[in-house]
Amino acid sequence: GAVVSQHPSWVICKSGTSVKIECRSLDFQATTMFWYRQFPKQSLMLMATSNEGSKATYEQGVEKDKFLINHASLTLSTLTVTSAHPEDSSFYICSARGGSSGNTIYFGEGSWLTVV
Amino acid sequence: RKEVEQDPGPFNVPEGATVAFNCTYSNSASQSFFWYRQDCRKEPKLLMSVYSSGNEDGRFTAQLNRASQYISLLIRDSKLSDSATYLCVVIMNAGGTSYGKLTFGQGTILTVHP
Numbered sequence: 574g575a576v577v578s579q580h581p582s583w584v585i586c587k588s589g590t591s592v593k594i595e596c597r598s599l600d601f602q603a604t605t606m607f608w609y610r611q612f613p614k615q616s617l618m619l620m621a622t623s624n625e626g627s628k629a630t631y632e633q634g635v636e637k638d639k640f641l642i643n644h645a646s647l648t649l650s651t652l653t654v655t656s657a658h659p660e661d662s663s664f665y666i667c668s669a670r671g672g673s674s675g676n677t678i679y680f681g682e683g684s685w686l687t688v689v
Numbered sequence: 690r691k692e693v694e695q696d697p698g699p700f701n702v703p704e705g706a707t708v709a710f711n712c713t714y715s716n717s718a719s720q721s722f723f724w725y726r727q728d729c730r731k732e733p734k735l736l737m738s739v740y741s742s743g744n745e746d747g748r749f750t751a752q753l754n755r756a757s758q759y760i761s762l763l764i765r766d767s768k769l770s771d772s773a774t775y776l777c778v779v780i781m782n783a784g785g786t787s788y789g790k791l792t793f794g795q796g797t798i799l800t801v802h803p
Binding site for chain 2: 607609615616617618619622664666668678680681682683685
C-alpha cells in the first residue's frame with residue numbers, strides 16, 4: 574500500500590482561485606518532503622524542498638508567493654497554488670524520505686491540476 | 690548543460706528485443722543513481738538502484754561508469770508491459786537535509802510492439 578498519500582488526485586479549478594494539495598506520510602515521519610511538477614511529455618522538475626517547522630527552500634525560478642508550502646507536522650506537507658492560471662495546469666507530485674534507514678524515497682500518487 | 694541528460698528516444702522495439710538507455714550526469718560528486726519507470730499519468734516507481742559494480746534484476750541490468758559519468762539500463766527480451774517512460778535519477782548530496790533531492794533526466798519513452 575501507499576506510504577505517501579496525496580490528495581486530491583484530480584482537481585479542476587477556475588482561473589484566479591487557489592488550490593491546496595496535501596502530501597501525507599502514512600506510517601513514518603518525514604522531516605523533509607519534496608514537491609515536483611511535471612508538464613506533459615516532460616520530466617519531473619523539483620519545485621521546492623519542504624522542511625518541517627521551517628521555511629521551504631525553493632528552486633530557482635519558482636515563485637514562493639505563488640506556490641505556498643507549509644510543513645506544519647512530521648507527516649503532512651501542503652502545497653497551495655495561489656491565484657491559479659491555466660499555465661499552472663500540471664501534474665504535481667511529492668516525495669518523502671523514509672524507511673528504516675531514512676534513505677528510501679517514496680512518492681505520492683500525484684495530483685493532476687487543471688485550471689480553466 | 691543539464692545536470693542529468695538522457696537519450697532523447699523514443700524507442701520503438703518489437704517484443705523480445707534488447708534495448709539500452711544511457712544517461713549522463715554533470716556533477717562528479719553525485720552519490721546515488723536510480724532508474725525509475727513512469728507509466729502514463731502515474732507517479733514514478735523505482736525500477737532499480739544502480740551500483741558501481743553493476744547490478745542485474747531479471748531482464749534488467751544497470752551499470753554505472755563514474756569515470757565517464759554515465760549510467761545505463763539494459764532491458765533484455767522486451768515485453769509489451771515494459772512500455773513506459775524510463776527516468777534516470779541522480780541524488781547529488783549523500784547526507785544532511787538535502788538527501789532525497791532527486792534530479793530527474795527528461796525521460797526516454799519506450800514502446801514495445803507485438
